[in-house]
Amino acid sequence: xxxxxxxxxxxxxxxxxxxxxxxxxxxxxxxxxxxxxxxxxxxxxxxxxxxxxxxxxxxxxxxxxxxxxxxxxxxxxxxxxxxxxxxxxxxxxxxxxxxxxxxxxxxxxxxxxxx
Amino acid sequence: xxxxxxxxxxxxxxxxxxxxxxxxxxxxxxxxxxxxxxxxxxxxxxxxxxxxxxxxxxxxxxxxxxxxxxxxxxxxxxxxxxxxxxxxxxxxxxxxxxxxxxxxxxxxxx
Numbered sequence: 001x002x003x004x005x006x007x008x009x010x011x012x013x014x015x016x017x018x019x020x021x022x023x024x025x026x027x028x029x030x031x032x033x034x035x036x037x038x039x040x041x042x043x044x045x046x047x048x049x050x051x052x053x054x055x056x057x058x059x060x061x062x063x064x065x066x067x068x069x070x071x072x073x074x075x076x077x078x079x080x081x082x083x084x085x086x087x088x089x090x091x092x093x094x095x096x097x098x099x100x101x102x103x104x105x106x107x108x109x110x111x112x113x114x115x
Numbered sequence: 116x117x118x119x120x121x122x123x124x125x126x127x128x129x130x131x132x133x134x135x136x137x138x139x140x141x142x143x144x145x146x147x148x149x150x151x152x153x154x155x156x157x158x159x160x161x162x163x164x165x166x167x168x169x170x171x172x173x174x175x176x177x178x179x180x181x182x183x184x185x186x187x188x189x190x191x192x193x194x195x196x197x198x199x200x201x202x203x204x205x206x207x208x209x210x211x212x213x214x215x216x217x218x219x220x221x222x223x224x225x
Contacts, residue, residue, distance in 0.1 A: 004158070033213070042121075042204060042215040043159075056211070090158055100208040101147045101166045106158030 003027045006091050006107035014115050019078045021110050023091030031094045032074040033104065034058075034066060036087040043090065049074055050096075081114045088112075117142045121205045121216030128223050134192040136219045138179075138205035141186065146209030148172075148181055148188040153202040153218070162190075162203070195223045 004025045013019055023032065030051050035043040045058030047066040055066060063085060065077045078085055088111050092104040122137040140148065147166045151159040163172030168183035177192045188205060200223045205216040 035215075040217055042119075042217040044215075045213055048211075048213075092158075100211070100213075101164070103149060103161040103164055104159075104213070106160070108156070108158050 004091060004093055004105055004107040006089075006110050008110060009108065010111045012113045012115065013081060015082055017081050017114075019081050019112070021076045021089055021091075021112070023074045023076070023107060025072050025091075025093045025105075027093055027095075027105060028071075029093035029105070030071065030096045032068065033092040033094075034064075034074070034076045035090045035092065036060070036085075037090060037109070038087050046076065083114050086112060086114045117146065117207055117209060117212050117214045119205050119207050119214045119216040122219055123217070125220040125222060128195055128221070130197055130223055130225055131194045132223075134190070134195045134199075134221070136190040136203055136205075136221070138188045138190065138216060139186050140188065140205075140207050140214075142207055142209055144209050146207045148179070149206040149208065150177070150179055150188070150190050151204045151206060151215075153204065155201075159204060195221070197223045197225055199223050 007022045033048045034046040049068045067075050088109050091107045094104045095102045118141045120139050149164045150162040152162045153159045163174040165172040165181035171180045179190045202218045202220045204218045207214045
C-alpha cells in the first residue's frame with residue numbers, strides 16, 4: 001500500500017461546484033502539504049500544516065481551504081471551483097525537522113478538470 | 116523571497132550520453148537543496164539532497180553539489196539510460212518555505 005494516498009485520482013466537475021480532495025498517510029509524519037502542478041510552472045504550495053492544530057497559507061491559497069482532521073489526514077477543498085483551478089494536485093508529507101532538511105514524500109496526485 | 120530557476124527543457128539525449136540540468140536559486144539564509152524525479156503518472160520522488168555549502172548529494176549515478184558562491188545546484192550524470200527518462204525538479208527548503216523549479220523533461224533514446 002502507498003504511504004501517501006490521494007483520493008480521488010481523477011475528477012471532472014463543473015464550474016461552481018464544491019470539491020474535496022483527500023489525503024491520508026501511514027508514514028507517521030507531522031507535516032503535510034498541498035501543491036498544484038501546472039505545465040511550465042512546476043509545483044506551487046497551496047497550504048501546509050505542521051501538526052493537527054497548525055494550518056498555514058502557501059504561495060497560492062486564494063480559492064482553497066484545508067482541514068487537518070487528524071495527524072494522518074489532510075483534505076483540500078475548492079468551495080466554488082473555477083476552470084483555472086484545473087491542474088494536477090499533490091499531497092506530500094515530511095518528518096519534523098528544525099532545519100527543513102527532511103525531504104517530502106508525495107502521493108500519486110489527483111488530476112482535476114473543471115469545465 | 117526564495118525562488119528556484121531551472122534549465123528549460125525538454126532535453127533529449129542518446130543512451131550513455133552525459134547529462135547536465137542547471138539549477139540556480141535565490142534564498143535568504145541557508146536553505147537545503149533537493150532534486151526530485153517524477154515518472155509518468157506518479158508523484159515526485161526524492162533523488163538526492165544537500166543541506167549545506169559544498170555538500171555533494173548522490174544517488175543512482177546522479178550527483179549535484181551545493182555551490183553557495185554561485186547559488187547553484189546542477190544535476191549531472193555521466194551516462195544516462197533509457198530508464199532515466201522522466202521530469203526532474205530542483206527544489207529549495209528554508210524558513211518554512213518550499214520552492215520548486217518548473218521541471219525539466221528528459222527523454223533518453225536507445
